[in-house]
Amino acid sequence: MRVIRQEEIYRGRVIAVRRDRIDLDGKERTWDVVAHPGxxxxxxxxxxxxxxxxxxxxxxxxxxxxxxxxxxxxxxxxxxxxxxxxxxxxxxxxxxxxxxxxxxxxxxxxxxxxxxxxxxxxxxxxxxxxxxxxxxxxxxxxxxxxxxxxxxxxxxxxxxxxxxxxxxxxxx
CATH class of the missing domain: 3.90.79.10 (Nucleoside Triphosphate Pyrophosphohydrolase)
Known part of the structure; x- marks a missing residue:
């Protein structure tokens, strides 16, 4: 798995939302991720x-x-x-x-x-x-x-x- 690109879509007080483009076994996929500090x-x-x-x-x-x-x-x-x-x-x-x-x-x-x-x-x-x-x-x-x-x-x-x-x- 390789990250091609990460784009932050939203940043709030607690979370950020990003759209990641990844290479998964030779196929490109888009993944939406909620980033939280824990x-x-x-x-x-x-x-x-x-x-x-x-x-x-x-x-x-x-x-x-x-x-x-x-x-x-x-x-x-x-x-x-x-x-x-x-x-x-x-x-x-x-x-x-x-x-x-x-x-x-x-x-x-x-x-x-x-x-x-x-x-x-x-x-x-x-x-x-x-x-x-x-x-x-x-x-x-x-x-x-x-x-x-x-x-x-x-x-x-x-x-x-x-x-x-x-x-x-x-x-x-």
């Missing part, structure tokens, strides 16, 4: 409870229960970004971060790589939230979150991955 996902664990955020997601058109998450700044270490997002959205800092996984959100068209962490040994520490965030912090037991995941009540992929991976880590 993000972190954090599953805060407070004693026996998990903390999640409930927020309206405009693109989905509904309110979702999700893990703490946010974009990476250019060159930012994912563990540092995880601490920042945890402070902004949940009001805690983690004494211990456990790297659960790295995965792509939609590799067929998007470059976004998600870095998933569990955050334990929480201590209160608040940073200001982004202006456009209106979130409610929700406390659930691991068993309740696992039940919701298996019943189809958690509809966000990164949240499903986080709950299922953490449950497996803890022998559930």
């Amino acid at each position: 993000a972190v996902v954090v599953l805060p664990v407070d004693g026996d409870d998990l903390l999640m955020v409930r927020q309206y997601r405009y693109a989905a058109g509904e309110t979702l229960l999700e893990l703490v998450a946010g974009g990476l700044e250019p060159g930012e270490d994912p563990a540092e970004a995880a601490q920042r997002e945890l402070q902004e959205e949940a009001g805690f800092r983690a004494g211990r971060l456990i790297r659960l996984a790295e995965f792509y959100s939609a590799p067929g068209f998007c470059t976004e790589k998600l870095h998933l962490f569990a955050a334990e040994e929480l201590t209160p520490s608040r940073l200001p939230m982004d202006e456009d965030e209106q979130i409610e912090l929700v406390r659930l037991s691991l068993d309740e979150a696992l039940r919701m995941a298996l019943a189809g009540e958690l509809r966000d992929a990164k949240t499903l991955a986080g709950v299922l991976l953490y449950a497996r880590l803890r022998g559930r």
